[in-house]
C-alpha cells in the first residue's frame with residue numbers, strides 16, 4: 001500500500017542544512033497497522049508528513065497504492081490526499097464549528113454534494129461513538145472526544161490510509177486505551193492501513209502489527225512487533241522494549257540471593273510461553289531454582305513470557321540448563337548480581 005523508496009528529507013535553516021529523513025526504505029502492506037517509534041528529533045514526523053507530501057521529499061519516492069505522489073501535479077496531489085486521512089496530537093478542530101460541521105467541512109472541501117453530507121456525517125459520528133455530541137463545540141468536549149471528532153473527520157472521504165501523528169500523546173491512559181480500541185476497530189472494519197508515529201512503545205505493543213525504530217533520520221530496525229519485542233537487536237530498540245517489559249529486581253531481593261548463584265532472565269516465545277518448560281527443566285537438570293519474577297505479556301494475542309530465576313548448581317549443570325532452554329527457543333540472559 002505504501003512504499004517509501006530511498007526517502008530523503010533535508011531542511012534548509014539559517015544555520016545550515018538539517019537532515020530529517022536519511023534514505024529511508026519502508027514497505028507498509030494494505031490493512032496493516034504500522035508504528036514508527038523514536039525519540040524526539042529522530043525523524044518520525046518528517047517521514048509521516050512525507051507520506052502525504054505535507055513535506056516534499058528532497059529525493060526518493062513515495063508510492064501510495066501504486067501512485068508515485070512525488071510525480072503528481074497540484075490537482076493530482078489534492079485528489080490523492082483525500083485518500084490519506086490524518087489525525088494529530090492536538091486535534092486541530094475548528095473551534096467555531098460544531099462537531100457535525102467539523103466533520104462536514106472535510107466533505108465540503110472534497111466537493112461532496114450537500115445531500116450526501118448529512119448521512120455521511122451521521123454515519124461517521126456513529127462509528128466513532130459521538131452521535132449524541134453532533135451539536136457540541138470542541139471546547140465542550142474532552143480530549144478523547146476531540147480525538148474521536150478528528151478520526152471522524154479523517155475518515156470522511158473514505159481514505160485508504162490513516163496517518164496518526166502522536167494521536168494519543170495528549171490523552172490520559174484510559175482515554176488512550178479507548179482511542180486505540182477505536183483505531184483497531186476501524187482497521188478491522190474498514191480494512192484501513194494505519195501508520196502511526198509515537199514515542200510510546202506501549203502504544204506499539206497494544207496496536208501495531210509491525211514497527212520501525214528510527215534514530216537520526218534512519219530506520220535502524222524494523223519487523224513484526226512480536227519479533228521486535230522478543231528479540232530486539234539494536235541498543236535503542238532494547239531501550240524502548242525495556243521501557244515496557246523490563247522488571248527490575250528490588251535491591252532487597254538481590255541482598256537475599258546466594259552469591260554463588262546465577263540469575264537468569266528467560267524469555268519464552270510463542271508456544272513455549274504456555275508450556276511447562278521450567279518444571280521439566282528442574283526435573284531433568286539437577287539445578288535448584290528460585291523464581292524471582294514471572295509474567296506473560298500478550299503481544300498481538302501471542303504470548304511472550306518473562307521469568308527471572310535464581311539458579312544454583314555446578315557450572316556444568318547451569319550451562320546445560322541454559323542450553324536446554326535455548327533448545328526450546330527461549331532467549332536466556334545471565335544478569336550480573338547487583
Ligand SMILES: Nc1ncnc2c1ncn2[C@@H]1O[C@H](COP(=O)(O)OP(=O)(O)OP(=O)(O)O)[C@@H](O)[C@H]1O
Pocket residue numbers: 011012013018019020021038039040041042043044045046047199
Ligand atoms: N521545518 C523544519 N525546519 C528545520 N528543521 C526541521 C524541520 N522539521 C524537522 N526538522 C528537523 O528534522 C529532524 C527530525 O525532526 P522530526 O520532527 O521529523 O522528528 P520527530 O522524531 O518527529 O521528533 P518529535 O517527536 O519531537 O516531533 C530534527 O533534527 C528537526 O529539528
